[in-house]
Amino acid sequence: MEEASEAQVCGRGVEERIWKKEVVMVSRPQGMPVEANFEVRRSELVFQVPPPPGFLLVKVLWLSVDPYLREIMNEDNGLTVIPPFQIGQPVFAGSISKVLASSDPKFKEGNIVQTISPVADYALISSEFFSIDKIEHTHAINVPLNQYLGVLGFPGLTAWVGLNVITQLQANEEVFISAAAGAVGLLAGQLAKLKGCRVVGSAGTDEKVRVLKEVYHFDEAFNYKTEKDLNLTLKRYFPSGFDVYFENVGGNTLEAALENIRRKGRIIACGMISQYNKEYKEREGVRNLMHVIGKSLKMEGFMVGDYWHMRDDFIKEVGELLQQGKISYHMDILGRGIDEFTKAFVGLLGGKNIGKAVLLTDDGETP
């Protein structure tokens, strides 16, 4: 997008310049990413005021730090709608930004927008991107702005769409959620509990298990890393099976879930984090898909971007639940400043954080 701006820099408006910092992928991660795969590049952003048609100049306030970025770093990432990150080019992430200059009448200076942007402090972004939206609900709902990257953002919408649209969860069903202490799992578990379901979650540390049970009132939770045989673990927590599996993990957790899900069960395929760091040949193949037939299962994957049009309904419902204190949420600020993004992202894949991980892009005051 910067290129587009520079190419059109002469002939109209006032030319301005800002020093910006952005995170660039300098080599493709092999397996677990390391900080050396990325570099912070400082460069001068040259732009016009007003910006070229269809663009906004924004100051990025908050960046979302997500495991799925790892998948987009693979050349063959399996995401037909998201092209892989390119070497030498910036990494993109979900963000909350403030509009500094706009040529689109839908957005005015000072507006707060939620979108996908480069991992940078300043950027020229498209005002016509399918998932750009003004945040106008903040005052009414009275939540911190960064929640629009979490419980009121993509992860929240993902949980809400998964349960309400993809699987149409019913009262009294039994639900298993993997990566339950993650940004999506935390809300999925709470929404399922509010529907009157029995909910069991898996997570990767004892602290996460404690939080799931004590803070988020999951019926049960377990640490999959200390269980010897996930198949037996699931039999223990669901002696007669479960109806719905909210799948965030893949690999052998999916195999164990297929063994234990009930006939006519539904699988919401939302993420397979256990496989993102693995080369194709190293991946844990799933060997019991015959259960899909034998148990008449339905497995459906989705990309939350396809449900962006439902965002208002979602924010109304979940915003009210937040205001009423019926749901709560962990927000984990992993760093301050663009320089800290890489470390935050690599650390995130280590699996320690609970709830939504974000980065404050400025090192000044929290917006």
Next chain:
Amino acid sequence: MEEASEAQVCGRGVEERIWKKEVVMVSRPQGMPVEANFEVRRSELVFQVPPPPGFLLVKVLWLSVDPYLREIMNEDNGLTVIPPFQIGQPVFAGSISKVLASSDPKFKEGNIVQTISPVADYALISSEFFSIDKIEHTHAINVPLNQYLGVLGFPGLTAWVGLNVITQLQANEEVFISAAAGAVGLLAGQLAKLKGCRVVGSAGTDEKVRVLKEVYHFDEAFNYKTEKDLNLTLKRYFPSGFDVYFENVGGNTLEAALENIRRKGRIIACGMISQYNKEYKEREGVRNLMHVIGKSLKMEGFMVGDYWHMRDDFIKEVGELLQQGKISYHMDILGRGIDEFTKAFVGLLGGKNIGKAVLLTDDGETP
């Protein structure tokens, strides 16, 4: 069921005896079944006329020989609704039988019934089984009786339900069918063509490929055994991907299909014949299920027994197509007499036959 009859044999009705032959599983197959896993047992069937309430005495005319029987021979068969065959007990299969005696007013002597029965020449069967039905359409449709085990029976219903109910196939979609020359695939391909779809099938011999293209007018067909890389093969036949995969095979065919199916594609999970003979640890795990998410795929398995109530609609539609000559069908009579069942079944898994495989239980005249 014989046991039930023998226990009630005194006190009412007329006691009669018939010598029957039935196929018993004497050991569980490990990998590929061999004839020594089975034995033909001759024994006296003692019964009353009329039979005990809820039972029919039948003479079995035709038996269906199906690959899925192999799966039911595994102790842990993954079919929650079908208990595994037991050692020392008869094997069951789809059958067409003639009622010799009935205690149920819904069935009269001389009626022809379609159901699941022991692999035997005579049997006492339940008249209350969920999938027992009189065949009353034969005269109107003018097809041989054994077609009720094929194009008008379970395999036909499976193809019809898969396309019409599970995936709601639309005109102009592109469809890939594996095991296309099998009992289900043959009808699925023809129904998809009649809907105006482009259809490509895979099969395991050059002769099957020829028949698919020349007799059944598949747009393309290929022999998966002589292809080096199924992923590239599918790219060749579907340069821009396909919308629907009718899955009968599993394993690396499913992997290749996941690579090539389009965004929002649908997978009808109907069978995974490549995996039936394999121990859990030997199975080809599917390593690219991440596409289910990245491409927003829907994969749905089903057991045709759950759609038995749609049988009248199905027979009306497909029967008419048969009468009008718009579809045709291969029927492969693998043997005559109960003694030949085992050889026919073991041979079937060798993968040579085209269309529906059946056995004529009597060595007399074709019914």
